[in-house]
Amino acid sequence: MSNIKVIVAGPRGKMGKEALKMIHNQSTLSLVACIDRKHEGQSVKELDGFPDMDAVIYTDAATCLSEVEADVLIDLTTPENGYKHTKLAIENGIRPVVGTTGFSEDELSELTNLASERGVGTIIAPNFAIGAVLMMQFSKWAAKHFPDVEIIEKHHDQKLDAPSGTALKTAELIKEVRDPHKQGHESETETLEGARGADVDGMKIHSMRLPGLVAHQEVIFGGHGETLTVKHDSIHRESFMSGVKLAAERVMELDVLVYGLEHILD
Numbered sequence: 001m002s003n004i005k006v007i008v009a010g011p012r013g014k015m016g017k018e019a020l021k022m023i024h025n026q027s028t029l030s031l032v033a034c035i036d037r038k039h040e041g042q043s044v045k046e047l048d049g050f051p052d053m054d055a056v057i058y059t060d061a062a063t064c065l066s067e068v069e070a071d072v073l074i075d076l077t078t079p080e081n082g083y084k085h086t087k088l089a090i091e092n093g094i095r096p097v098v099g100t101t102g103f104s105e106d107e108l109s110e111l112t113n114l115a116s117e118r119g120v121g122t123i124i125a126p127n128f129a130i131g132a133v134l135m136m137q138f139s140k141w142a143a144k145h146f147p148d149v150e151i152i153e154k155h156h157d158q159k160l161d162a163p164s165g166t167a168l169k170t171a172e173l174i175k176e177v178r179d180p181h182k183q184g185h186e187s188e189t190e191t192l193e194g195a196r197g198a199d200v201d202g203m204k205i206h207s208m209r210l211p212g213l214v215a216h217q218e219v220i221f222g223g224h225g226e227t228l229t230v231k232h233d234s235i236h237r238e239s240f241m242s243g244v245k246l247a248a249e250r251v252m253e254l255d256v257l258v259y260g261l262e263h264i265l266d
């Protein structure tokens with residue numbers, strides 16, 4: 001697949017800037033427009049010095065997605081705006097590739113139905129890093145043998161949603177193979193609220209936010225006289241970009257929504 005015309009929403013954010021670099025450095029994707037909160041009509045070339053990127057910024061997503069001739073929307077914004085952009089893109093026949101996390105279950109199911117009705121391929125991936133996808137798959141495998149598990153996710157302190165999309169997706173995958181049950185002592189109490197973390201069917205999720213972190217997760221399994229830790233670290237946001245590129249290419253072959261990069265990895 002060559003020359004896929006791409007709109008990037010959130011081009012000046014931490015992930016958006018990496019996505020622009022990735023698009024600039026390869027030949028299958030070309031940037032045709034951006035959606036941002038401000039800088040109407042300016043280009044990322046003028047604003048951030050991206051060479052050869054003359055595509056202009058729209059501040060109105062509805063106008064951009066209805067007027068610009070594009071194949072794919074890459075959304076790297078915020079939960080509320082990411083949901084709106086994804087819906088508008090599907091309605092306009094533009095295939096969304098969504099990295100934005102924090103959508104509710106209702107929003108995900110609404111988008112899934114809309115994508116099927118319209119036959120518009122859509123990929124929503126809570127984590128585009130190949131290592132993180134493997135970490136989630138290894139965790140699902142391990143949970144068959146170790147049903148007591150806690151997830152610790154650690155992110156930079158500018159992150160809006162907690163727990164992370166990756167932690168939720170990990171818990172969802174583990175749920176497929178683990179029977180719900182309470183973990184820890186049956187009479188345990190929290191003397192400080194939140195001490196035991198969030199609860200998914202008895203599994204615990206703990207979220208840490210600190211400056212200096214990028215994106216990290218440990219899935220710790222406890223057994224009889226042993227523990228197993230599956231751990232992944234994104235130490236730079238370029239770790240997500242091979243997954244974004246792959247998704248932008250593969251979404252062209254889909255006519256439904258898939259949630260998770262594992263569905264398109266060989």
Ligand SMILES: NC(=O)C1=CN([C@@H]2O[C@H](COP(=O)(O)OP(=O)(O)OC[C@H]3O[C@@H](n4cnc5c(N)ncnc54)[C@H](O)[C@@H]3O)[C@@H](O)[C@H]2O)C=CC1
Binds near residue numbers: 037076127
């Ligand atoms: N799936 C994955 O592999 C990854 C997903 N993420 C997710 O991607 C999203 C973005 O993350 P970061 O780049 O770290 O955040 P960021 O805060 O650095 O960037 C978000 C950008 O969205 C823009 N924005 C806000 N409202 C907008 C609107 N209405 N229209 C257009 N743009 C708007 C902001 O101006 C900002 O530039 C988050 O939801 C995060 O959880 C982050 C890393 C990896």
Ligand SMILES: O=C(O)C1=N[C@H](C(=O)O)C[C@H](O)C1
Binds near residue numbers: 101126127165166214
């Ligand atoms: O906000 C981030 O940074 C990240 N968000 C995604 C998530 O919520 O899982 C992916 C990755 O962890 C980085």
